[in-house]
Amino acid sequence: MWELRSIAFSRAVFAEFLATLLFVFFGLGSALNWPQALPSVLQIAMAFGLGIGTLVQALGHISGAHINPAVTVACLVGCHVSFLRATFYVAAQLLGAVAGAALLHEITPADIRGDLAVNAPGQQVPLLCLSLQYFLACSIPGPLDKSPDVSDKSCTISVATRVSAQLSNSTTAGQAVTVELFLTLQLVLCIFASTDERRGENPGTPALSIGFSVALGHLLGVGHGHRFQPPWRNRHTDHSRDRHRDPKRDTYTELSRGTDTPEIHYTGCSMNPARSLAPAVVTGKFDDHWVFWIGPLVGAILGSLLYNYVLFPPAKSLSERLAVLKGLEPDTDWEEREVRRRQSVELHSPQSLPRGTKA
Numbered sequence: 001m002w003e004l005r006s007i008a009f010s011r012a013v014f015a016e017f018l019a020t021l022l023f024v025f026f027g028l029g030s031a032l033n034w035p036q037a038l039p040s041v042l043q044i045a046m047a048f049g050l051g052i053g054t055l056v057q058a059l060g061h062i063s064g065a066h067i068n069p070a071v072t073v074a075c076l077v078g079c080h081v082s083f084l085r086a087t088f089y090v091a092a093q094l095l096g097a098v099a100g101a102a103l104l105h106e107i108t109p110a111d112i113r114g115d116l117a118v119n120a121p122g123q124q125v126p127l128l129c130l131s132l133q134y135f136l137a138c139s140i141p142g143p144l145d146k147s148p149d150v151s152d153k154s155c156t157i158s159v160a161t162r163v164s165a166q167l168s169n170s171t172t173a174g175q176a177v178t179v180e181l182f183l184t185l186q187l188v189l190c191i192f193a194s195t196d197e198r199r200g201e202n203p204g205t206p207a208l209s210i211g212f213s214v215a216l217g218h219l220l221g222v223g224h225g226h227r228f229q230p231p232w233r234n235r236h237t238d239h240s241r242d243r244h245r246d247p248k249r250d251t252y253t254e255l256s257r258g259t260d261t262p263e264i265h266y267t268g269c270s271m272n273p274a275r276s277l278a279p280a281v282v283t284g285k286f287d288d289h290w291v292f293w294i295g296p297l298v299g300a301i302l303g304s305l306l307y308n309y310v311l312f313p314p315a316k317s318l319s320e321r322l323a324v325l326k327g328l329e330p331d332t333d334w335e336e337r338e339v340r341r342r343q344s345v346e347l348h349s350p351q352s353l354p355r356g357t358k359a
Contacts, residue, residue: 002329003084012063013088019055019067020096024278025104026051031117032108045218048269053211060207068272069093070300074188077301078308079316082327093274101278116279119268120287121176173288176267180295181302183217184271188303196312214271221269271296 003009030047031039056065064081066072069090076086105113171179190213193199194206203209270276276292279285308314 003082003327009085009088012085013092015059015063016066016089017092017096017099019059019063019065020093020274021100021103023048023051023055023067024097024100024275027275028101028117028279029104029108032112033114034112041219041222044222045215048218049211049213049215051211052214053207056210057205057207063089067093067274068296069274070184070272070296071188071191073297074191074300074304076325077304078192079321079324081324083325084327094277097274097278098281101282105282115283115285117268118279118283118285119270119276119289119292120285121171121173121267121291171266173291176288176291177295177298179221179266180270180292181299183221183269184296184299185303187213187217187271188300189307192304192307193312198312198314217271218269221266221271267291267295271299273297 027044027048031044033039052067055067059065064075066075066089072081072086072089072093075081076083081089101116105116187210191206191210194203194209196203270292273293273296276289280289
């Protein structure tokens with residue numbers, strides 16, 4: 001319990017809260033559907049990747065910049081943090097994520113915020129307000145045969161306001177869990193490898209490597225598809241040139257000029273339960289929400305087990321691992337022994353032998 005009496009521990013917990021708040025705010029903000037500039041897959045991937053890289057560089061030396069409950073659980077499985085620190089970190093991350101999503105929700109116009117890019121298998125995407133007037137226009141020539149004015153308050157009979165992308169994207173919950181598992185697995189492996197102090201060569205900048213890993217996950221998890229956007233939602237569409245055409249034919253001509261907009265494939269890429277929880281809490285949409293806990297957590301645990309116990313296990317005894325998990329106060333003697341052990345390894349390694357000396 002010595003961590004609770006440490007100012008550095010309090011600063012680390014607050015850093016996790018702040019970092020997750022900023023990450024969710026900028027990440028979800030990049031995925032909003034502004035009519036003038038609809039988001040692309042590359043834009044979303046770069047925003048999440050640059051956000052993580054920036055925050056790791058800014059706050060990594062304070063808390064480690066986990067910014068992700070799955071990463072914290074991976075560090076716990078690898079005996080890098082104590083149970084107490086992991087608990088406080090996860091709580092701070094969840095609170096920070098919800099605060100970031102709530103802030104974004106409040107400052108964004110109601111017709112733009114939508115569902116705040118909430119994750120869901122077969123991501124739900126906005127469908128235009130198609131009124132009964134539109135369907136009548138498709139089949140009955142006359143005064144009704146025109147593009148419906150969605151701003152018209154008299155148009156109250158809405159046939160459909162939302163549709164699941166599963167109509168064109170048949171991703172199941174099981175497939176979504178598998179995708180999230182592998183996305184988080186590669187992220188955790190990258191984090192452990194890029195921050196491992198035992199690596200002799202220069203591993204580069206961890207913030208940059210981790211940011212690229214997050215961007216990579218979004219390039220696959222978000223994917224790229226198209227959904228139809230009728231022209232009356234495009235403010236730049238000029239309908240005056242069609243004024244003298246046959247009304248019924250005019251309806252179909254306008255529809256053919258509709259534009260395609262990006263559609264989410266797979267899961268929308270979470271890799272982070274806090275990122276998925278935040279918009280779900282703010283919007284109240286928890287459809288298949290368990291996918292974005294099970295997938296990332298299982299992937300993080302597998303990644304930690306692979307790196308810390310199979311690929312590159314540290315030279316720690318069982319008692320030393322348990323001491324870390326229990327959060328026991330660091331033993332100065334143990335730290336000195338660890339320094340001497342490293343020096344001994346360096347002295348006896350082939351790379352450290354003098355020139356001309358045979359191993």
